[in-house]
Amino acid sequence: MNPPTSPSAREQEELVYAPAVLILSQDLYPRKLEIVREYIQNASDAIDAFAAVSDIIKDHSEAVIKVSVQGRSLLIFDNGIGMDGDEVSKLRRIAYSEKKAGQEAGYKGIGRLAGIAVAEKLKISSTCYGDPELHHFEFRAQDMRQEISENQRRGIREPATIVINRHTSLWSTPIDRKDHYTIVEVRGISESCPELLDGKALKEYIGDIGPVDFSPEFTWGVRLSQRLRQDVPDYSPKTIYLSMPSGDRVKVFKPYTDAMMVAEPEYIEVLDPANPNNTLALCWFATKGQQVLDRIRPAGKIFSVEGDDSRDKKRFAGLVYKLFGFSIGDRYLPVRTLWGQSFPRALWFTGEIHIIDKDVVPTTDRSDFVETDSRKRLYKAAERVPAKLNKLAQEISNNRKAYEDGDRFKQKLETWRERLRSGKIEKAELKSIRGELHESLSRLRQRAAKCTDLDVQQFDKEVQKYAATLQKELDEAKSSNGDTSIADVAADLNMTAKAKKVFQIVMDILADHFADDPDAYYEISAKISKALRKKY
Amino acid sequence: MAEQRETVFHTNRNKDFLRGEFDYSHVERWYRMRGKRLNYLGLPAWEMLDIISWEKFLERFTTIEREENQQHLMFLQANVQDVEHRLYSLYGKFDQILLTGRDQYGRRPEWPYDVVNLDYFGGFLYSDLSRPKAIKKLISNQVDFQRSFILIITQHLRDGDVIGAKAAFLDDLRRSLKSSVLESGTRDAIDQIIDWYGASDTPDSMRQALYMNMFLRDTGEAEHFDVECRPGMIYSGTGNASMIHFVTDFRFRPGVGHKTASKQSLLELVDLGTLEVRDGAFVKRTLRPPRLSSGND
Numbered sequence: 001m002n003p004p005t006s007p008s009a010r011e012q013e014e015l016v017y018a019p020a021v022l023i024l025s026q027d028l029y030p031r032k033l034e035i036v037r038e039y040i041q042n043a044s045d046a047i048d049a050f051a052a053v054s055d056i057i058k059d060h061s062e063a064v065i066k067v068s069v070q071g072r073s074l075l076i077f078d079n080g081i082g083m084d085g086d087e088v089s090k091l092r093r094i095a096y097s098e099k100k101a102g103q104e105a106g107y108k109g110i111g112r113l114a115g116i117a118v119a120e121k122l123k124i125s126s127t128c129y130g131d132p133e134l135h136h137f138e139f140r141a142q143d144m145r146q147e148i149s150e151n152q153r154r155g156i157r158e159p160a161t162i163v164i165n166r167h168t169s170l171w172s173t174p175i176d177r178k179d180h181y182t183i184v185e186v187r188g189i190s191e192s193c194p195e196l197l198d199g200k201a202l203k204e205y206i207g208d209i210g211p212v213d214f215s216p217e218f219t220w221g222v223r224l225s226q227r228l229r230q231d232v233p234d235y236s237p238k239t240i241y242l243s244m245p246s247g248d249r250v251k252v253f254k255p256y257t258d259a260m261m262v263a264e265p266e267y268i269e270v271l272d273p274a275n276p277n278n279t280l281a282l283c284w285f286a287t288k289g290q291q292v293l294d295r296i297r298p299a300g301k302i303f304s305v306e307g308d309d310s311r312d313k314k315r316f317a318g319l320v321y322k323l324f325g326f327s328i329g330d331r332y333l334p335v336r337t338l339w340g341q342s343f344p345r346a347l348w349f350t351g352e353i354h355i356i357d358k359d360v361v362p363t364t365d366r367s368d369f370v371e372t373d374s375r376k377r378l379y380k381a382a383e384r385v386p387a388k389l390n391k392l393a394q395e396i397s398n399n400r401k402a403y404e405d406g407d408r409f410k411q412k413l414e415t416w417r418e419r420l421r422s423g424k425i426e427k428a429e430l431k432s433i434r435g436e437l438h439e440s441l442s443r444l445r446q447r448a449a450k451c452t453d454l455d456v457q458q459f460d461k462e463v464q465k466y467a468a469t470l471q472k473e474l475d476e477a478k479s480s481n482g483d484t485s486i487a488d489v490a491a492d493l494n495m496t497a498k499a500k501k502v503f504q505i506v507m508d509i510l511a512d513h514f515a516d517d518p519d520a521y522y523e524i525s526a527k528i529s530k531a532l533r534k535k536y
Numbered sequence: 537m538a539e540q541r542e543t544v545f546h547t548n549r550n551k552d553f554l555r556g557e558f559d560y561s562h563v564e565r566w567y568r569m570r571g572k573r574l575n576y577l578g579l580p581a582w583e584m585l586d587i588i589s590w591e592k593f594l595e596r597f598t599t600i601e602r603e604e605n606q607q608h609l610m611f612l613q614a615n616v617q618d619v620e621h622r623l624y625s626l627y628g629k630f631d632q633i634l635l636t637g638r639d640q641y642g643r644r645p646e647w648p649y650d651v652v653n654l655d656y657f658g659g660f661l662y663s664d665l666s667r668p669k670a671i672k673k674l675i676s677n678q679v680d681f682q683r684s685f686i687l688i689i690t691q692h693l694r695d696g697d698v699i700g701a702k703a704a705f706l707d708d709l710r711r712s713l714k715s716s717v718l719e720s721g722t723r724d725a726i727d728q729i730i731d732w733y734g735a736s737d738t739p740d741s742m743r744q745a746l747y748m749n750m751f752l753r754d755t756g757e758a759e760h761f762d763v764e765c766r767p768g769m770i771y772s773g774t775g776n777a778s779m780i781h782f783v784t785d786f787r788f789r790p791g792v793g794h795k796t797a798s799k800q801s802l803l804e805l806v807d808l809g810t811l812e813v814r815d816g817a818f819v820k821r822t823l824r825p826p827r828l829s830s831g832n833d
Binding site: 072181244247248 | 596604608609611612615620621622624626639
């Protein structure tokens, strides 16, 4: 077919051959759960559109998106603005959309047909307020796929429009004029896409990528939500319910829970360098926490959660871009666009970068942003995010080491004190203990000097004080002036001066030998003393 | 969400009366008896009018739908009515799902059930007898869980009794009834009644009511249920179709031998006859079968 010299819009459309429809739908969703995002996105837009007129028609019913699975069907329902007959009929036109960039989350109209890549059929029913009819659209995707494959084998090429019209139906039935909703049924989902029918997978995915709020049961949830509502103009979480196979219905929240041990979140405002009054994005971030000194503090390691394997455990590690509440790209997009190098530190954090600048638009597949000056400006301004987080990661690392060294040293001091008080420290060990005590104390002082956590600093100070006290106790015990005393197997066994010297030489050699593992030295020293006492 | 909605459903006053008043009271009775919400199995149309009407007494609803578009509308209706999480919708023909144990997607019914409402499209008897077989399978599945239940059946009066099942049934019934009584006067009355049911000028609805109740009783008793039947309720349905409606209690009786004997006697069952619903209420029928047992109507 030769292209006409001046093709009309219709003619241009017909230049798209049928196989392109399949390629388009299949290549857009390498991760099949992304199909769900398309429908959630349309539902969310429909709810926003209805919110704009709900006062006028005095309908204040709760706006909801409901996701459920029945057999091999995935269902997405919303009671948003709905579609009239004209809009439903436009579903036949791939890539048709009247959405305006910067106002709604979805683009380019491919989303509504997302399900055709994975299902036997796509069924959509919709009506809008005041419309006496419910409009139905059916796309017999499997039949179309089979026909296209057959035609390709036979060398038949047909324009997409003709093929789509043959495999789609439109009809209407009467309905209450007050109704307004849309239901999408992705029917007969392929067995190769079990995640689309898995309640648990859907819940976590929708919570991760969808425009939902934090769980009120998550310690930091309310505070984070308040801040985002206050500073991100388009932050309007939707109510999304998911029906589980058990018959329970759960409200979907972002996936953060207290079980994940999330440390206290912080914020970074990404400001326009040319106009600091213009906020381009707001980032919240948090690290993996651990219980330290009666508080959850940054653990200083990759943000991991419960999971099947190490990769699965790291699924929430890193930040994610959010636009209109939806994720854009995965958690490696900020790593790639902002960190560039030394990305392991990026994975110490979890969080979101909510984009406020409406000139930044996502690509059709929502894996990235369209390359524009706005995107460039955003990425440039957002460089302060990795700068701050890298610095913070170093600080967290220093604080963690200061605590861990202090804690380890404290335990060691307690062991020594316990042994001292029960008279189990041998005179022959004293040199080694003093050496280790001195070395640990010196290292702890260095760690404490780099620590910025005041509680940890205080803790380390107390450990140092404890070490000094023990040192004094050891000195007193050696001179037998204190309440405690040092065991002396050589004296107890009435060793000769020469034997005492030999014994000390042996013990010193052992201490040197086990310099890297003093505990092993103390263990063997105790065994030697015990054996000697038993024998003599 | 569905507040003050106009109804654009296909129903009629008689069916509304049965569903919303008569059946409603029986479902409520079972709900009170069990002391918790009931599990439902049924063949509602996409509107799910029975489920919506009885919703407060129900826990989960298993529906069976063989039409894809109807099932899609049922999903929509469940969402609009805000009960989608309680819906478990199987796809396929009821009889096949009962007999094979799975729907077209390989899913199984969630046995056992407390309320079974079979609103059949068409009659009960066809040449392959798949409906009676499916009902037998249903009762047998219930007994596996020793679960008592209420069975509501609605069907067209016109069926495909091509193999003369009802005539054969009347012969069997005559023998059964006669074997249960010794008194010659009663035996004569039995002949008289069975002859009346078999007569060509007796409305088929009478035979149908007796046949169904006897079928349910025999099948239930064989599976250790005490079966309590009620008169077949005749009414004019959508499109003036002649319909008949049955509401039957099946109470599991553990520890009995080969077969349970229902508290309702065979003679009482034969005397149940039919009721008629017209303009949304029960009316007194002009044509009534002869009675076997003594006592008031």
